[in-house]
Amino acid sequence: MTDIRETRGFPANPDHAPDGPAAGAPSSDLAMRLHRDLDRIWSTPPGIGRLSAVNHTIVGRRFIVAAFVFFTIGGLLAMLIRAQLATPHGAFVGPELYNQIFTMHGSVMMFLFAIPMFEGVAIYMLPKLLGARDLAFPRLTAYGFWCYVFGGSILVVAMLLGVAPDGGWFMYTPLSSNTYSPGINADVWLLGITFVEISAICAAVEITVTILKMRAPGMTIDRMPLFAWYILVTAGMMLAGFPPLILGSILLEVERAFDLPFFDPARGGDPLLWQHLFWLFGHPEVYIIFLPGAGMVSTILPVMARREIVGYTWIVVSVVAVGFLSFGLWVHHMFTTGIPHLALGFFSAASTLVAIPTGVQIFSWLATLIDGRPQWKLPMLYLFGFFVVFVAGGLTGVMVAVVPFDWQVHDTHFVVAHMHYVLVGGFVFPLLAAAYYWLPHVSGKVARYPLGHAAFWLIFIGFNLTFFIMHLTGLLGMPRRVFSYEPGWGWDLPNLVSSFGGFLMTIGFALFVVDVTLHVRFGRTAPRNPWGASTLEWATATPPAPYNFASLPTVSGRHPLRDAPELPSDLAGGRGYLGFAREGRQETLGIHMTAATPDQVIVLPGPTYLPLFTALATGIVFLGLLFKVYWLVPVGAVLMLAMFMLWTRSTGQRRDGGPLPIGRGASAPVHSEAAGAPSWWAMVFTLVADGVLFSSLAFGALFLWVSAPAWPPPQVLDSGWWVPALTVAGLAVAAVAGLRAVAVNGSSGASRSAGRDFWLLLAAAGHAFALAWLVVLALGTPDPTRHAYGAATVALLAYAGFHAALGCVFALFGLWRSRTGHVSAARSLDLRIGSLWHGYTAVTGAAGLLLVAVLAWLVTP
Amino acid sequence: MNGTAKPGKLLLLVAGFLLWSSAFVVLYGLQGLGCRLGWDAVGLGPVSLNRGALLAAWAVHLGLIGFLAAVLARRRSHGRGTAFLDRAGLALTFCALVATIWTGIPILTTGSTCS
Numbered sequence: 017m018t019d020i021r022e023t024r025g026f027p028a029n030p031d032h033a034p035d036g037p038a039a040g041a042p043s044s045d046l047a048m049r050l051h052r053d054l055d056r057i058w059s060t061p062p063g064i065g066r067l068s069a070v071n072h073t074i075v076g077r078r079f080i081v082a083a084f085v086f087f088t089i090g091g092l093l094a095m096l097i098r099a100q101l102a103t104p105h106g107a108f109v110g111p112e113l114y115n116q117i118f119t120m121h122g123s124v125m126m127f128l129f130a131i132p133m134f135e136g137v138a139i140y141m142l143p144k145l146l147g148a149r150d151l152a153f154p155r156l157t158a159y160g161f162w163c164y165v166f167g168g169s170i171l172v173v174a175m176l177l178g179v180a181p182d183g184g185w186f187m188y189t190p191l192s193s194n195t196y197s198p199g200i201n202a203d204v205w206l207l208g209i210t211f212v213e214i215s216a217i218c219a220a221v222e223i224t225v226t227i228l229k230m231r232a233p234g235m236t237i238d239r240m241p242l243f244a245w246y247i248l249v250t251a252g253m254m255l256a257g258f259p260p261l262i263l264g265s266i267l268l269e270v271e272r273a274f275d276l277p278f279f280d281p282a283r284g285g286d287p288l289l290w291q292h293l294f295w296l297f298g299h300p301e302v303y304i305i306f307l308p309g310a311g312m313v314s315t316i317l318p319v320m321a322r323r324e325i326v327g328y329t330w331i332v333v334s335v336v337a338v339g340f341l342s343f344g345l346w347v348h349h350m351f352t353t354g355i356p357h358l359a360l361g362f363f364s365a366a367s368t369l370v371a372i373p374t375g376v377q378i379f380s381w382l383a384t385l386i387d388g389r390p391q392w393k394l395p396m397l398y399l400f401g402f403f404v405v406f407v408a409g410g411l412t413g414v415m416v417a418v419v420p421f422d423w424q425v426h427d428t429h430f431v432v433a434h435m436h437y438v439l440v441g442g443f444v445f446p447l448l449a450a451a452y453y454w455l456p457h458v459s460g461k462v463a464r465y466p467l468g469h470a471a472f473w474l475i476f477i478g479f480n481l482t483f484f485i486m487h488l489t490g491l492l493g494m495p496r497r498v499f500s501y502e503p504g505w506g507w508d509l510p511n512l513v514s515s516f517g518g519f520l521m522t523i524g525f526a527l528f529v530v531d532v533t534l535h536v537r538f539g540r541t542a543p544r545n546p547w548g549a550s551t552l553e554w555a556t557a558t559p560p561a562p563y564n565f566a567s568l569p570t571v572s573g574r575h576p577l578r579d580a581p582e583l584p585s586d587l588a589g590g591r592g593y594l595g596f597a598r599e600g601r602q603e604t605l606g607i608h609m610t611a612a613t614p615d616q617v618i619v620l621p622g623p624t625y626l627p628l629f630t631a632l633a634t635g636i637v638f639l640g641l642l643f644k645v646y647w648l649v650p651v652g653a654v655l656m657l658a659m660f661m662l663w664t665r666s667t668g669q670r671r672d673g674g675p676l677p678i679g680r681g682a683s684a685p686v687h688s689e690a691a692g693a694p695s696w697w698a699m700v701f702t703l704v705a706d707g708v709l710f711s712s713l714a715f716g717a718l719f720l721w722v723s724a725p726a727w728p729p730p731q732v733l734d735s736g737w738w739v740p741a742l743t744v745a746g747l748a749v750a751a752v753a754g755l756r757a758v759a760v761n762g763s764s765g766a767s768r769s770a771g772r773d774f775w776l777l778l779a780a781a782g783h784a785f786a787l788a789w790l791v792v793l794a795l796g797t798p799d800p801t802r803h804a805y806g807a808a809t810v811a812l813l814a815y816a817g818f819h820a821a822l823g824c825v826f827a828l829f830g831l832w833r834s835r836t837g838h839v840s841a842a843r844s845l846d847l848r849i850g851s852l853w854h855g856y857t858a859v860t861g862a863a864g865l866l867l868v869a870v871l872a873w874l875v876t877p
Numbered sequence: 878m879n880g881t882a883k884p885g886k887l888l889l890l891v892a893g894f895l896l897w898s899s900a901f902v903v904l905y906g907l908q909g910l911g912c913r914l915g916w917d918a919v920g921l922g923p924v925s926l927n928r929g930a931l932l933a934a935w936a937v938h939l940g941l942i943g944f945l946a947a948v949l950a951r952r953r954s955h956g957r958g959t960a961f962l963d964r965a966g967l968a969l970t971f972c973a974l975v976a977t978i979w980t981g982i983p984i985l986t987t988g989s990t991c992s
Contacts, residue, residue, distance in 0.1 A: 337976075357987050721913075
């Protein structure tokens with residue numbers, strides 16, 4: 017085996033020959049040269065150049081570290097809460113500061129720790145588990161990271177300045193409206209969290225695309241690691257769950273900044289609309305946090321039990337079922353708002369139902385343990401903690417799903433205890449197990465000192481002391497979010513015990529930090545695959561190289577390392593797919609979604625500062641809104657757009673490349689010449705999230721008409737039929753022109769280029785035409801500050817207008833790419849992505865205008 | 878896998894629960910809409926118009942999911958797709974059917990639809 021190309025059947029065509037190892041050299045030299053070449057291509061520059069990192073291993077690690085920093089901040093805030101509540105009449109902080117502390121504790125833990133931590137783990141692990149070299153969109157990963165850090169920093173800086181949000185982590189209106197929260201505090205939450213949510217949407221899109229399109233050849237969906245299934249479902253839930261909150265945040269910020277009364281009942285708004293939008297996100301959020309934790313359990317537990325997981329298919333079925341059912345629970349947080357009993361019944365039924373697929377997973381794990389030969393190693397200890405705590409939290413979850421019981425404990429400490437049992441049990445304990453399980457992978461070392469055991473018992477005992485007792489405090493009637501209480505009401509002792517337990521738990525977490533530090537600093541060198549796992553991440557070097565695999569594996573079962581123990585050395589020796597360096601490009605493979613056969617070579621971008629600069633430009637937009645310096649907002653938006661345009665400079669090609677050799681005698685086109693390129697799928701999933709946002713807006717408008725007081729409005733839009741008709745016609749022309757541009761581009765006629773450019777210009781013109789009429793309609797809408805009807809109408813028109821404006825950009829971008837040689841009959845990706853946008857804009861634009869017309873008709877006396 | 882499937886076939890995994898989602902949203906929306914329009918006070922045989930509309934919507938969704946389950950069961954027995962997709966798709970559709978029955982039961986058991 018002296019020549020990789022000879023042995024694996026690379027074609028001898030010199031035009032396609034990659035810069036592979038030289039023939040005749042010894043195999044170890046070849047492998048070393050391959051690693052050096054790949055390292056040169058994939059590595060991140062040192063020093064200030066680290067800010068240009070886009071590699072998933074680096075960015076994933078940064079996500080994890082940043083999330084842990086925020087976890088520490090949130091934990092310290094929790095200690096302040098416990099210090100205040102330890103005794104009656106606690107004089108530690110006053111009510112104003114206490115409000116900020118508990119609001120920030122919840123917000124930090126939910127938005128700045130749990131979600132980003134899971135994103136970080138997914139970003140770091142997924143490509144390795146799937147047998148890929150990176151995620152589908154490395155620059156998007158980095159952009160998401162910067163948005164997360166900048167958005168989170170806004171919240172933390174505000175806290176240090178004493179202007180942190182103080183309306184509770186769910187920011188209920190009207191408390192968070194201008195009347196009752198006139199300062200900047202609520203704006204900090206709305207804008208800071210929305211800034212952070214950009215990273216969540218980015219992560220969801222790229223995780224979805226990566227799992228569906230970038231698995232190792234042969235890894236059909238029934239061979240995917242369960243962790244990938246869990247993360248896939250979670251990412252799908254994020255695409256559907258985050259848009260309602262983003263919409264709610266935008267509407268509330270618009271109300272606060274421009275007085276459009278979406279939530280003001282005196283002017284046709286309704287505070288319950290906020291609750292609906294918030295909990296449409298908020299309840300799935302619990303499962304968005306739990307499912308990655310369960311994914312970690314499903315990955316680690318079979319290794320610890322030394323047995324294949326029991327019921328793979330049933331776990332997949334359960335995870336998908338949980339993903340859907342969790343959306344049917346949102347009103348479960350609103351049982352006391354006066355909603356009719358029948359509606360409560362729907363949500364109560366769904367709330368009890370979700371326990372069943374969750375239970376299926378738990379029984380699968382138990383069956384795996386019972387039928388296996390469990391090893392009582394450190395990760396298993398934390399899994400034990402997970403079982404105890406999460407099952408208890410799940411049981412109280414079934415209790416609060418039942419309406420009469422929920423009425424009794426609503427807004428008491430019982431609910432606080434339940435929530436912590438579910439989230440800490442469902443996410444933190446599995447995360448700690450995962451930390452110990454994957455630390456040897458990240459650091460290349462194994463622990464020398466057994467501090468992790470002591471840390472576990474401190475955390476476990478401390479947690480249960482804090483929160484088990486808190487159930488009783490709640491049952492004794494103590495409401496949540498009160499900064500003080502009277503002595504002698506039976507709350508003194510339980511609160512003191514909870515505070516003691518809280519501090520014990522904190523000591524446990526501190527010990528965990530010490531343990532990890534000692535592990536990384538003084539640990540012994542880890543053997544490869546120290547746990548004897550069978551998943552692909554253990555086929556990489558530890559710590560991993562920036563390209564993960566010197567060549568990409570072929571998978572023939574669910575346990576690649578068990579099926580082929582020699583796989584790591586084969587891959588390191590370049591005896592898999594893409595076992596060479598070609599033209600200095602970062603290459604990985606794309607596959608057919610279900611057949612898992614290679615169908616494209618995905619060329620990934622290298623380190624660049626553009627994500628950082630784009631996030632800074634995004635920050636200008638958010639800071640302009642926060643400080644009400646509105647002239648800054650369009651400046652930031654234009655800068656953002658310009659930055660995103662710069663991203664495209666390094667994408668695509670100016671000539672057709674045709675099929676390229678990928679090793680093992682196979683060939684595949686580069687992704688820009690492939691039908692199902694990752695960026696095309698990314699647009700599909702982005703539009704799914706966008707569609708959910710539009711549906712939420714439509715729901716909001718109809719909800720106000722159905723439920724809000726002070727309707728009908730004093731004035732109604734009277735636009736006639738022809739202005740909306742012209743608008744829809746413009747959008748339809750744009751959509752058809754976009755499709756025609758793609759079709760003509762794929763034809764072989766002499767006028768192909770001219771025809772394509774014509775249709776693209778027509779698409780841009782159609783959007784511009786529609787945009788002009790949308791402005792006319794918006795100007796004709798009754799004063800949107802007088803009544804929520806006008807506000808909802810303007811919101812629907814603004815949605816359509818925003819999409820039409822971006823449609824113009826997409827069409828002109830396609831034209832520019834065509835004129836600069838980036839588009840050919842084989843390379844139509846830019847046009848196809850634009851066409852998706854044009855079509856979506858036409859459909860939602862028409863639906864939005866129809867809704868505007870229907871609303872006007874409904875409220876006309 | 879004993880065969881391959883087009884990417885669109887992955888939707889078979891979630892089709893049943895997409896219908897459940899539709900049922901859930903339609904039932905909740907229809908209940909609110911009916912109350913807004915006063916359907917609770919309008920008789921429709923032994924039930925109110927509101928309850929009648931809810932029962933109809935529920936039945937339509939149950940029919941659709943049942944039909945989907947039958948199609949998937951036949952597809953599985955003919956071995957047309959991949960074993961995993963067929964098995965998981967059928968199981969999920971059956972779960973969606975049970976979920977739709979369970980979440981709709983309050984239509985039969987509550988008193989007024991609007992109080």
